[in-house]
Amino acid sequence: MQGIRLSRRFISLALSIFVGGCALGNNTFAGQQTTNVATFSSPLSYQVYNILAAEMFIQEGNPGQAALHYAAAAQQSDDPAIARRAVELAVGVNDNALAARALERWVALEPESPEALQYQAINSLRAGNYEAAAKALAKVRDKVEKEDGHGFEFIVSLLALEPDAKKSFQTLKQYVQTVDSSARAQLALATLAINSDQFEDGLKAARTARQAGDKPQQEQASRLIAKALAGMDRVPDAVTELETASKASKNPDLKLDYARMLILADRRAEATPIFKQLYASHPDNTDILYTLGLLYLEQKEFAFAEPLIKKLLDIPERATEASYFMGQIQEGQKRPEKAIRFYQQAMGGHYEKEATLRVASLLLETESLESARQWLEEQQQATSNDDRKLLLLQTEGHLLHDKGRYKDAISIYGKALALKPDDFDTLYSRALSAEKAGDFKAAEADLRTLLQQEPDNATVLNALGYMLVVNTERYPDAEALINKALQQRPNDPAIMDSMGWILFRTGKLAEAESWLRKAYTQLQDPEIASHLIEVLSAGGKQAEAKTLLDEMLVKYPDDAQLVNVRKKLVGL
Structure with a gap:
């Protein structure tokens, strides 16, 4: 292609043909074939016309039409660069059929090209032809393996770049089934499966890898098994998996994953000493430092949290977050002026909303x-x-x-x-x-x-339903809204409370009590408690109602709803 030299006269002629209507409007390669090659003086002129037309379409921001013209030029050229250009453009606009035709030409001209094989794999993947994609990947792996010994790693990286993670997973699954079922391949498959939310497949592949792999691979498999289990909402099983694996290993990554899973399981007291041990042996690990600092902060151990969070202030990518946490520490230690300064430093970062509210709230409290x-x-x-x-x-x-x-x-x-x-x-x-x-x-x-x-927003549905109960007698409308909210979030105590309250308003005491007890079990909130107290009292259970009211007033002596319930229910 680079050897073609054109006179101004020929360029003008080619452009006049293009402007006169020879350009094609079809969206597939088959449509391009309607142009009769015999109308051009030679195959060379046909190539030149299509290349010029393609470049004009690129300038106009129309890569799809450009791909059509480069694909047409490639059929009449022995230059693999033209076929490659057609493939690149076709893949860029997701025209799988056109890319496949252009790839045939490219591979025919340059059968040993690793780049052509890569495009062949990606194009087959996007078309859903996973068997062809797996075969192409195997060829790519072999060629890269000969060059630098990292063929498998290369194809995994190639799949990781594909935006459609589920298609990448299906391709690698086919590859594992037909080409390579080693522990290494199973681990890669498990990783892709988990990243595309295919947790069952990820769990299966990781367990297979654990059975077949060496010790490092077994440890990696345990980490992936735990991730898959957590993705399936089986957090206790994930904790057990990592606990067993970490006890049999000195791998700090396993112990870190185990500690994180304990936090996910709301077992922070058990996680804290593990993070302390990890920090002692890895004091420069930012993730460990960050998590341990937050654990101390959450447990209001401000003296322990402060030196750790201070270290994060010196790490540019953590500085704004650390400023927010330092604000919390200063606030917890009753130093509002220092807290305000740190919160102001946190603005512009991830916690901007929270920091702004805290500054305003502290100014309200102190001034x-x-x-x-x-x-x-x-x-x-x-x-x-x-x-x-x-x-x-x-x-x-x-x-x-x-x-x-x-x-x-x-x-x-x-x-x-x-x-x-x-x-x-x-x-x-x-x-x-x-x-x-x-x-x-x-x-x-x-x-x-x-x-x-947002018709299915449970928070709004519940708010409107509850408002209807409190402010109107449109109980059927209210109940319909609250029921719809429960369908979205069946275990939400606030929505359970709303359901209990509308049942009470409509005279269904037993059902109301059941819902309010469930809500209160999950959240010991003054509003839920006040509703339950009123329902218990209405049902003749004054002693239990009084006990609950007294307990809640000890915790929340100034809560308006609890105070109102005491005034309303004489004798409690």
Whole structure:
């Protein structure tokens, strides 16, 4: 192709033919064949025309048409570079049929090309022809293996680059079944399976690898087995798998996975000493340092957490997160001014929303609501970023709502919605403030707007259902909404509470008590407790109701709902 030299006159002629209507509009290679090669003076002129047309289409941002023309040129050329260009363009626009035709030509011209075989594998994969893809991968592996001894690793990397993880998994599964069933291949298959949420297949492949592999492969297999089990919601089984494997090994990665799985199983007390041991032997491991610091922080062991989190401040990619956690540590140690400084350093990072709320809340606690609002206003004036402004307005609205200034909160949420009219969080928050302000009609309108956006959102369904129970007698509508929310989240205690309360309102005491007991078992919340106390009292179980009320008032002496229940239920 590089040897072709064209006169200006010939270029003009080729372009005039192109403009005159010889370019093809079909979307497949077969359509390209409608052009009669005999209309050109020679195969060379046919090549030149298609190459020029292809390059013009590339300039115009139409790679699909460019691929058609390069594929046509490739059929009349012995230059593999033209066929390769056709393949690249066809694969880029996901035209599998055209890519397959161009690949045939490329492989015919350059049968030993590893690149052609790679494209052949990827194209077959995307077309769902996993058997052909596996065969092509085997050839690629052999060629790369001869060059640098890493053929298998190369094809696994190639599959990992493919966006459709499920197709990559199916291809490697075919490869393992027909070409290579070694422990190494099974481990790669298990990894791809888990990454594409094929947990059953991942578990099977990892167990096969554990049976056939050497000790390092067995350890890797145990880690993958645990991941597959966790993906299948079998966390206790995953913990057992890693506990057994880590006891028989000195591999720190196994112990780290075991400690992480303990956290996932909500067994933090058991995880903490393991992380302490790992930190002692690997003090520079950022992940271990990070997790141990958070474990101490979660357990309110601030003196132990502080030096660890301080180390993270010196790691650029962790600095903003570490600043937020340092803010929590300072707040836990009753140092609000230092906490505010650290929270401000955390802004712009992953915890920007939380840090902004904490600064405003601390200013509210240590100074006044007006000081917090003034800071939020200054922050708004200092930024031109609408997302940041939205966050600041939402934070101000939350503060006002919590202080019982519902109409002011509604006004602030209105300003936020002027920036982003359909913002989900703002509409939801405004609905809650409107209901508290006594404007149920406005609250319902906002929640209905949200359900138009997300008809199956359990939080909104439950909120609207509960509001209907409390503010209206539209009980059938309320029950339908709450039932729909339960279908989405059957174990959510807040939704169980709503169901219990509507059953109480409709006179079904036994069913109401059952739902409220289940809700309270999962979440000892004052609102759920107040509902259960009222239902127990209505059912003649005053002694149990009084005991529960007394217990909750010890924990939450200032909770308005519990206080109201005591006033409402004389004798408790």
